Amino acid sequence: xxxxxxxxxxIGYRFGCKxxxxxxxxxxxxAFIKLLNTQLSEELEDGLFDFLDEQILEVxxxxxxxxxxxxxxxxxxxxxxxxxxxxxxxxxxxxxxLAIASGREDPDTLFFQRRLSLGGQTEIGLTVxxxxxxxxxxxxxxxxxxxxxxxxxxxxxVVAN
Amino acid sequence: MxxxxxxxxxxxxxAAVDNGADAVYIGFNDETNARNFGGLNFNDKNALRAxxxxxxxxxxxxxxxxxxxxxxxxxxxxxAVDRAAGLNADAVILADIGLMGYARERHPELALHxxxxxxxxxxxxxxxxxxxxxxxxxxxxxxxxxxxxxxxAAASKVELEVFGFGSLCIMAEGRCHLSSYVTGESPNxxxxxxxxxxxxxxxxxxxxxxxxxxxxIDRFAENENAGYPTLCKGRFIVDGKRQHALEEPTxxxxxxxxxxxxxxxxxxxxxxxxxxxxxxVAQIVRTWRExxxxxxxxxxxxxxxxxxxxxxxxxxEGKQTTLGAYDRxxx
Ligand code: SF4
Numbered sequence: 001x002x003x004x005x006x007x008x009x010x011i012g013y014r015f016g017c018k019x020x021x022x023x024x025x026x027x028x029x030x031a032f033i034k035l036l037n038t039q040l041s042e043e044l045e046d047g048l049f050d051f052l053d054e055q056i057l058e059v060x061x062x063x064x065x066x067x068x069x070x071x072x073x074x075x076x077x078x079x080x081x082x083x084x085x086x087x088x089x090x091x092x093x094x095x096x097x098l099a100i101a102s103g104r105e106d107p108d109t110l111f112f113q114r115r116l117s118l119g120g121q122t123e124i125g126l127t128v129x130x131x132x133x134x135x136x137x138x139x140x141x142x143x144x145x146x147x148x149x150x151x152x153x154x155x156x157x158v159v160a161n
Numbered sequence: 162m163x164x165x166x167x168x169x170x171x172x173x174x175x176a177a178v179d180n181g182a183d184a185v186y187i188g189f190n191d192e193t194n195a196r197n198f199g200g201l202n203f204n205d206k207n208a209l210r211a212x213x214x215x216x217x218x219x220x221x222x223x224x225x226x227x228x229x230x231x232x233x234x235x236x237x238x239x240x241a242v243d244r245a246a247g248l249n250a251d252a253v254i255l256a257d258i259g260l261m262g263y264a265r266e267r268h269p270e271l272a273l274h275x276x277x278x279x280x281x282x283x284x285x286x287x288x289x290x291x292x293x294x295x296x297x298x299x300x301x302x303x304x305x306x307x308x309x310x311x312x313x314a315a316a317s318k319v320e321l322e323v324f325g326f327g328s329l330c331i332m333a334e335g336r337c338h339l340s341s342y343v344t345g346e347s348p349n350x351x352x353x354x355x356x357x358x359x360x361x362x363x364x365x366x367x368x369x370x371x372x373x374x375x376x377x378i379d380r381f382a383e384n385e386n387a388g389y390p391t392l393c394k395g396r397f398i399v400d401g402k403r404q405h406a407l408e409e410p411t412x413x414x415x416x417x418x419x420x421x422x423x424x425x426x427x428x429x430x431x432x433x434x435x436x437x438x439x440x441x442v443a444q445i446v447r448t449w450r451e452x453x454x455x456x457x458x459x460x461x462x463x464x465x466x467x468x469x470x471x472x473x474x475x476x477x478e479g480k481q482t483t484l485g486a487y488d489r490x491x492x
Contacts, residue, residue: 051199106441109476112386112410119364122390123199123357130200133438134170134207 010154013094017063029068029079036070036077039139043131044075051127052077058086063093088124092116098152102145103137162422162453163429165223165322166446169201169436174211176443181450184221186254187211188352188435193226193241195278196435197352205244212248221251225435227276228352229257239263246271252297255279256349261294274322275299278349280336282309284316291319298322300431303329307418311425320428325449327433328389328478329413330354339392339407344374360390371395386410388478412477416449416470419456420463441476448472 043049052072058080059068069080080086092100096115099105107129110116118125137145166182168174177185188194190202203211208224215222224245230238238260245253246268253271255261256278264271275281275290277300290296298320301310314321330337337354341347344359361372369381371390378395381387388394388410397406413433415422422430430453432445448469456463 048200100438100440103438103440103443106438106444106476108437108478109441112388112478114369114381114384114387117364117369118362121358122360122362126357127199129438130169130198133172134200135172137172 028066032068033070033077033079040077040135041075043135044072044077048131049077051124055088055121055124056080056084056086057124057128058089060089060091061094061097062091063095066094086120088121088128089119090116090125090128091119095152095156099156102149102152104149104152104156162427162457163221163322164446164449164453165429165431167327167432167435167437167442168211169196169198170439171203171207171210171214172439173435173437173442174214176439177446178214178218178220180443180446182220182446184223184251184429185211185215186223186225186431186435188225188227189241189244191237191241192350192352193228193238195225195227195348195352197228198357198436201436208244208248212250222248223252223254223274224248224250225254225276226260227254227256227278229278229349230260231350235259239267242268242271254300258294261290261296265294272297275319277302277324282313284313287313287317287319298428300324303413307421310422310427314425314427321426322429322431323415323422323427324413325416325430325432326414326445326473326477327412329408329411330393337393343376343392355389355391362390386479410479412473412479414473414477416452416473417465419452420461423456424461437476444472444476 037044040049049072052070054071054073056069056071059070060066069086071078071080092110092115096105096110100107100110107116111118163183164181165184165186166177168177168185168187174185174187187208188196188202189208190204191197194202196202212222226238226241226245238257242253242260242264251272252274253264254274254276255264256276261273264273273294273296275296275298279290280302281287281290281299282302282305287299290299296319299317300322301313303324305313310323338347340354341350344356346353346356348354355373359374363370363372365380367380368383368385369387370377371379373390373392378390378392380396393407394405394410396403399406430449432449434441434445452465452469
């Protein structure tokens with residue numbers, strides 16, 4: 001597991017840095033939004049993400065040049081229309097996003113250190129952070145959690161070098 | 162010494178319990194608590210889950226209802242006390258006198274902790290709250306020096322809880338009007354200092370600018386650390402010099418004082434940060450658990466380990482952690 005995650009993160013990271021910024025649109029956006037809709041269906045039904053209704057949140061992974069633009073309509077996250085400016089923006093590099101996702105680092109800590117930045121309506125960004133923090137992590141399978149942690153640790157090292 | 166830890170969500174509560182919290186404090190998701198941020202805190206369903214997890218692990222649950230009730234909506238604060246009593250919480254943390262009276266009368270079995278927001282800094286003040294409302298514990302304001310804490314502890318008939326770690330307010334606990342001056346909302350009334358809806362971060366030529374309700378309060382150069390966007394921590398031109406006129410972004414850290422606090426008879430150490438993520442809660446709770454265990458074992462022989470200091474300063478607002486008001490020599 002360790003060796004696998006090491007090479008995935010190293011090779012994947014180098015490759016991603018080269019290729020992804022050249023693409024006009026991140027090809028994973030559709031798949032990612034689909035994944036959000038299935039993983040967060042309960043929360044969506046409970047109205048926990050209603051604050052994103054007709055709002056555009058833009059998440060930028062700085063080193064990979066990935067830009068994810070998400071909005072919400074009805075009970076679903078949807079891709080935000082192109083050309084419309086975002087209401088709220090969050091950006092950081094991939095290692096830091098993974099560190100947050102895997103529970104290694106606290107977003108406020110990264111924010112103090114200027115590794116995570118917020119723009120536009122701060123309340124949207126803050127609420128997103130709080131909602132994600134409150135998600136029940138036990139729903140993510142153990143192996144996936146562990147993999148996420150390993151890749152996050154490895155990527156932190158790769159980026160630091 | 163009890164370690165009292167913050168949780169703004171269920172995963173944070175679990176992180177606190179897993180890493181050695183003796184007690185966890187939470188708030189309901191409205192303005193009855195002083196961390197009233199979008200997406201944070203507990204609705205009834207989650208509060209029940211929190212209680213269940215706390216009971217399974219044999220820890221304590223405190224509910225912070227630590228803002229001041231508004232004249233036209235006192236019922237909401239009363240309802241919050243009723244909900245906490247209904248949960249069978251181990252204590253409620255209150256600041257408002259009217260609410261304390263209500264809790265005493267309606268739920269005589271419910272333990273009351275006096276919030277730091279009530280700003281009781283003298284033995285007679287503590288005694289007043291004890292006689293009137295039967296408070297069991299008081300959280301001491303961070304304005305006090307170690308000597309003052311020791312004197313209070315010697316005189317007090319209630320348990321005392323002292324802040325161990327966390328972002329620092331300007332030391333006007335319960336009395337700060339800066340936030341309402343600029344944004345119209347204050348921690349005591351609305352449960353939030355510098356509400357996010359009034360905050361704007363903007364990258365400009367001179368650096369990262371923070372605005373509060375349109376008022377520029379700080380500008381951070383490329384490699385400067387940022388802090389929470391509160392007026393007290395802004396930089397202003399005073400006497401021709403741009404400086405932190407009121408307070409620098411710093412975090413309080415009283416870990417080095419643990420042996421003295423224990424010797425003084427302080428019953429509990431409180432960690433700040435219900436607005437932070439489970440990752441923060443896990444790291445700081447683990448660190449303080451180890452430190453308190455060490456003090457309990459070694460007494461005065463205790464010293465702060467480098468690894469603890471590193472973890473705390475990494476997670477703190479402002480680059481440095483200081484002893485804050487505990488060692489203000491002018492006190
Ligand atoms: S403005 Fe500063 S001192 Fe006043 S409540 Fe907010 S953080 Fe505390």
